[in-house]
Amino acid sequence: MTGTKRAREGSGRVKLEEVASAANVSTATVSRVFNEPEKVSEAIRERVKEAARALNWIPNAAGRALASSRTHIMGAIIPTLDNEIFAHQVGGMQAVFSNAGYTLFLGCSNYDPLEGLRQAEAMLARGVEAIALVGESHPAELFAALKARNIPYVVTYSYSTRSEHPCIGFDNRAAFMRMTNHLLSLGHRRFACIFQPVANNDRVAARLAGVREALAAAGLQLADEDLLIGPSTLEFGAESFSHLMTRDGKARPTAIVCGNDNIALGALMAANALGLNAPKDFSITGFDDLAISSRFTPRLTTMKVDNQAIGTLAANQLLAIVAGQQASPKSEEVVPVLQVRDSSGPRPEERG
Amino acid sequence: MTGTKRAREGSGRVKLEEVASAANVSTATVSRVFNEPEKVSEAIRERVKEAARALNWIPNAAGRALASSRTHIMGAIIPTLDNEIFAHQVGGMQAVFSNAGYTLFLGCSNYDPLEGLRQAEAMLARGVEAIALVGESHPAELFAALKARNIPYVVTYSYSTRSEHPCIGFDNRAAFMRMTNHLLSLGHRRFACIFQPVANNDRVAARLAGVREALAAAGLQLADEDLLIGPSTLEFGAESFSHLMTRDGKARPTAIVCGNDNIALGALMAANALGLNAPKDFSITGFDDLAISSRFTPRLTTMKVDNQAIGTLAANQLLAIVAGQQASPKSEEVVPVLQVRDSSGPRPEERG
DNA sequence: CTGAAAGCGCTTACAG
């Protein structure tokens, strides 16, 4: 015998049980109609669907999650939405997940690893089935927590065959080696770099390493004074360019490798103000291929990355794993395309 | 008597019950320690916290949600992350929610109202406690579903005292009236507009209405042939500008009002190519104040909106409501700031 | 201040 009736407030919403009585079947059957329809005869299936529709029943995800240990929730942690690169990636993921009946939790770390960890923990508590992380610069605890709970994950935007994580992205080091080699092949020997901060950012650190490696192979090296690091803004690009071109007693660099297009565009704006022109007086390169980069004067030499594809591939990998179609994520490379345009050319001394 | 033991797979995770036995208290007490700590004596509180820490217990959100009817999840539906305007808004919300212990579901409609509805329904099924929607152009069913379940919501980016929804944003119509009046006050009489699509976009429709209203007040009206509508790209801005300036037998407009900065910047690039200069030969305005707009040559006259603030305000409103501190959302206005720069000036004929 | 136990809304092994 049960005891006294407790006054417990339900959600007030229509529940599966009511659909079951309306359709004159058990709750098990209603559940099957929506989760394993092939196990239910067509006649009953239709009757149940009709009842559900008539009652406007929407399943309660918490009850479902509790009973099945599946939440149909995915998570993504990115540095910031202020950068369109990550925004496009999230857009790509979101579309794929939504199509597959998954909802996406979004967290932004603002380049603070502890904040990223906090957000990941919040997602784990809410039962995300899998998670996508931008880059590898995360606290060891984060990866440990994922492994302890057996939550599949992929690292995006980075790619390296030596990584201990499944990666979907590109090799930032290789990309910047290619870019530097492009400039070396044009005869440049005096290089400078204007980069965004490398702290807590394995992708940017790899880019810089790529520049250094390509230079070293040509017997060159980047002096500390020729490496300027600061915020990824037009302003910082502009200031840095002016600084490099007006230093007392220092020869001007003929090739400037920028960490991204935004910085490079800022530098080109400063060049206009100083009356210097690329590629006549110097060459400069970016990375990202922003919409404006191919329309700016001069058209900017840069590399294009299909960020939406990175998001799409990452989402599909994670879906395949949680669906049991695949044991573990496999790395995939999305190779950036070098776009040689007007801002890079032969080094000034070699012109006719 | 209970029947035979069923083999049911749990999540395998540490659960509240284990914390309770470890700390030698009831499950009710463990729950109280984390949800209503003031009801538990300090000694027990510490003992329980210690046990939870030692066992590395993370509460199961589904169990919690089912028992309490609270999910601590918020939702946001935006058109697209490809537009930094919305990305900034989401970034602002995300930070506030995360701080308050809420996780954010993100959905993108890609300007398709039915897709927005679908995503909202997915969020409702997962029990979001409140929702932020960009704009008012959503199917009536969406608002009906929110009202039926008594889910608080705010509309962002739009703002109108006549709206039937709580709004956090600005009055797009008023903003474009101000911009148009700025150009009228400079003596312009021949206007053209280059705008992004108005379909399913109440904000853009309101902007255009604002231009028309200001012109009407000055006894002018916008001819169909002087209104160009197309994608919000640099390319469309450039093409449209060239078209307006090279039409046979038509006088050139002296003032061009663009729907946003991106279109205006494209137009200015085309102007450079045609050898036309603002504000000498024509005036042009944008909207958004992108980072590049104040650094472009000529510096673009535009309006700046604090999108992050819109996100922050929206998030705080929704939090206050679900916390019971406020009965319903109240509209708040975030007024755009007119930035008069070099791209607008007196109409050509009036120059000395 | 604390505990025993019902209940939140589903899914799923078991039995038929």
Place this chain on the structure above:
DNA sequence: CTGAAAGCGCTTACAG
């Protein structure tokens, strides 16, 4: 193919 019922992991009214 279908149903009766246990169970998922929490919270909370009730009793003390």
